[in-house]
Amino acid sequence: MKNLSIKDLGGAENFKDMHNFKRDFKIAPSILSADFARLGEEADAVLAAGGDFIHFDVMDNHYVPNLTIGPMVCKALRKYGIAAPIDVHLMVEPVDDLIVQFADAGATYISFHPEASRHVDRSLQLIKDKGCKAGLVLNPASSLSLIQNVMDKLDMLLLMSVNPGFGGQAFIPHTLVKIREARALIDASGFAIRLEVDGGVGPANIRSIAQAGADTFVSGSAIFNAPNYQEAIMAMHAELALA
């Protein structure tokens, strides 16, 4: 499409309202790629730039080979004044203690990898009992059959389009097939489950990811490594408007 400036589009909020209400697309900037020394300002900046959720990657150096941030940081963001939904992606094992801690720290969504819990149904119920929205995360090699018996407890299905652990990796193309299958499964279930995709998402591929059936898009390096966050996010909303 031709290059429109944010001004042409009437500002970030108008543009989002105009184009995305029909399918309720959400962009979730991943603060994994933010400047951790200025995390509050960075979260504010991506929300002001048109981000919808703050995607919060929790890594324990056990389930994944990297170590990031915990519930204290989530609480600190709330205290700083971040009011947007916080979308906690647990890459930890086990999960139950941290579910409770993140719920108490102000998380909105809490999602975990089913392989990291002995009792997936119980962990999902724990998230809901704590008043949060519950999600499961599937790695590229993990089967959709893992969600089959718990769909009534899901608010979110997060499909990894990279192997978890690091930002800045390339989108694995086979994910598009899995997104289509997941979309069919969700539609057939009749449950209101968000379909989120995480890893290697940016302006160049977000439209095809949406066309495959996703409605929620995690994006880290494509936003935080861009010279202008608003331009990066608006470029993605512009692609979504064409999906």
Ligand code: DX5
């Ligand atoms: C990877 C994380 C992602 C990551 C995405 O394990 O779950 O959320 O931050 O980063 P990009 O968009 O750079 O692939």
Ligand code: ZN
């Ligand atoms: Zn993530």
